[in-house]
Structure formats: C-alpha cells, structure tokens
Amino acid sequence: MELRQLRSFVVVAEELNVGRAAVRLHLTQPSLSRQIAALERDLEVELFARIKKRFVLTAAGATFLAEAQDLLRRSDEAVRAAQRTQRGELGTLRLWFVQSATFDALPRLLGAFRTAYPEVVLDLESMTTLRQTEALRDGRIDVGLLRPQAPAGTTAVGLAPGLETRVVSSDPVLVALPAGHRLVRRKRLRLADLADEPFVFYTRPSGPVVHDTLVGFCRSAGFTPRIEQEAADVQTIVSLVAAGLGVSLLIGPTPPSDPTSVVYRELSDDLPPWQLSVAWSPDNRSPVLARFLDCV
Known part of the structure; x- marks a missing residue:
C-alpha cells in the first residue's frame, strides 16, 4: 500500500465517481481504476460497490476512508514539520x-x-x-x-x-558603591580612589579571567584590592555592596537595583571595554x- 493509492482512494470516495476523481487527480480513468483495484487486492477487502447503478462505499470502505484520511493528514503534517525544521522554524536552541x-x-x-x-x-x-x-x-x-x-x-x-564569535556589545567596568558611601557624591571615579576600600569580588573559580583582569586593573592603578567578601554571581555581589560590606568592580550593564541601596559610577581611567559575544x-x-x- 502506497500513499498515492490512499490519496486516490480518498478522492474517489469523495467524488463517488471515477471519472470526476480522475480529473481531480490528473490521471486517466483506467489508471485510477487500476490503482483502486490494486489497493483492494492489497487490503483483501472490497472498498466500493455498485448499488442500483450508484457507486458507493462498502462498510469496509467507509471504515478505511476515516483511517486513510487520518494517515494522509499525519503524513502531510510530518512533511511540513520536516520542512519547517530544515528552515529552522522548529527544533531546540x-x-x-x-x-x-x-x-x-x-x-x-x-x-x-x-x-x-x-x-x-x-x-x-x-x-x-x-x-x-x-x-x-x-x-x-x-x-x-x-x-x-x-x-x-x-x-x-x-x-x-x-569557535566563531560575533560581538554584540562592548561594556565598561563600573564601580558599585553602597548608597551612603562618601564617594557617591562624585559622578566619576578613579580606580586609585578605591585603594583603601574593602572589596566584594567575584570568586576566582567562577570566572578566572574576569577576576584576574580586574585585579590587574587595580594593580596598574597602584594598589592591590583588599578583598573581604567574594561571591560567584553579580546579584549577590550587589546585595553585599548594598549591605555596606565593601565596594565592587562590575562589568556593565549592571543589574537593576534600588538607588537608595547601591549606586553605580563610571571610571575616568582609560580602561578598555569588555566585549560580550555570541559564540558557536x-x-x-x-x-x-x-x-x-x-x-x-
């Protein structure tokens, strides 16, 4: 049994006339009759009968029609799903x-x-x-x-x-300060202004390049940061800064926060931006x- 036979059978069942069905299917009437006959042999059932010169479905044919229509529908859906998957419209990213x-x-x-x-x-x-x-x-x-x-x-x-990479943003290093900190009144800071401050820093295992680079910036400014608290994620760092446990250096953009708890300031040092990229x-x-x- 082939899908083309099922399609032919469904059209004949809809028309109940081999001639009209052949026109719809762009087939000759003898060719269509042979397909239906072959399908009946494969199924070992009679699908159509002539009653008082009318072409009708048998009981087996009526049952088979519902199943054939469902099979064709699912076949069409499978084809469309495969095509959409190839176009990238379906799948998982x-x-x-x-x-x-x-x-x-x-x-x-x-x-x-x-x-x-x-x-x-x-x-x-x-x-x-x-x-x-x-x-x-x-x-x-x-x-x-x-x-x-x-x-x-x-x-x-x-x-x-x-890996292939594509830059999506270039982000600055910013200072996070507790809202009541003495340096908040300045719009821009120098790294050297933070030399005597306790720091809340990224843990090194969570991002060794970020950790080491930020420490390197501080050393280039003439001091080694006094790290008193560490956290693996930026939200925790900001929470610790808000609690007054120290200042921090963060790569922008920064998480939303209450300005009465944490204030962000730009640096006047000539620090290069940090690229964020898509990689694949x-x-x-x-x-x-x-x-x-x-x-x-």
Whole structure:
C-alpha cells in the first residue's frame, strides 16, 4: 500500500465517481481504476460497490476512508514539520549565557528570536565563559553568550580558539558603591580612589579571567584590592555592596537595583571595554542556530 493509492482512494470516495476523481487527480480513468483495484487486492477487502447503478462505499470502505484520511493528514503534517525544521522554524536552541548578559543582551536577542520563531524550544542556562567554550567544542550546546577574552591590551589569553564569535556589545567596568558611601557624591571615579576600600569580588573559580583582569586593573592603578567578601554571581555581589560590606568592580550593564541601596559610577581611567559575544562552533549545522544568528 502506497500513499498515492490512499490519496486516490480518498478522492474517489469523495467524488463517488471515477471519472470526476480522475480529473481531480490528473490521471486517466483506467489508471485510477487500476490503482483502486490494486489497493483492494492489497487490503483483501472490497472498498466500493455498485448499488442500483450508484457507486458507493462498502462498510469496509467507509471504515478505511476515516483511517486513510487520518494517515494522509499525519503524513502531510510530518512533511511540513520536516520542512519547517530544515528552515529552522522548529527544533531546540541550546543556549548558555554569562550572567552579565541577562541585564540587556539576552532579553534583547531572545525577544527578537522568539518573535521571529515562536515555536522553537529554548534550552537556557547561566554558565561561565570557560564552561561554555568547553560545551561548544563538545557539541553539548548550540550557542554561547560569553566574554571570549579579556579586554584588548590585557595579558589574558582568549578563551574561544576554534569557535566563531560575533560581538554584540562592548561594556565598561563600573564601580558599585553602597548608597551612603562618601564617594557617591562624585559622578566619576578613579580606580586609585578605591585603594583603601574593602572589596566584594567575584570568586576566582567562577570566572578566572574576569577576576584576574580586574585585579590587574587595580594593580596598574597602584594598589592591590583588599578583598573581604567574594561571591560567584553579580546579584549577590550587589546585595553585599548594598549591605555596606565593601565596594565592587562590575562589568556593565549592571543589574537593576534600588538607588537608595547601591549606586553605580563610571571610571575616568582609560580602561578598555569588555566585549560580550555570541559564540558557536563552525561544525554545527543546526538550522535553528543559523536562524538565531540571523536574528543576532
């Protein structure tokens, strides 16, 4: 039994006239009659009968018609799903992101992608740049939103060799201060102004490049930061700053916060911006990935 036989049978059942059905199917009447006869032989049932010169479905034919229509519908749906998957309109996008991306780039990119491809499933997780690059090379994720290297002019080595990257933003280093801090009255600060301050810092395992680069900026300004509290995520860092446990250096954009608790200030030091990039493996041929990169 073939799908073309099912389609022919359904049209004949709808028309109850082989001649009209043949016209709809762009077949000759003898060719269509042979298809129906072959289908009946395969099924070992009689699908049509002539009663008082009328062409009608048998009881078996009526039962088979409902099932044939369902099979054809599901077949058409399967074809459309395969075609849409190839176009990247269906499927899953596995995306990991650094936490600092959640305050601007991630909602902006995902919002555009969701509008364009609402039926793609998003598999999202917050993860460090190092873990993302490992997962991209292993094929465990499709795309990363990460900081592939320290700012230009620093000594940190890039983390994404062998991966394709596309810059989506260049972000400054900012100072986070408790709202009641004496330095809040200044609109811009120098790193040297923070030399005697206790710091709340990223834990090194959570982001060694970020940690080491920020410490390096401080040392270039003439001091080593006195780190008194550490946290793995920026929201916790901001909460600790709000509690008055120290100041911090953060890569923008910063999380929303109550200005009566935490204040952010720009630095006047000539520090290079920190790039946020989309990264993917050139070996990944996922159509969904291609559509996401179009949105980017």
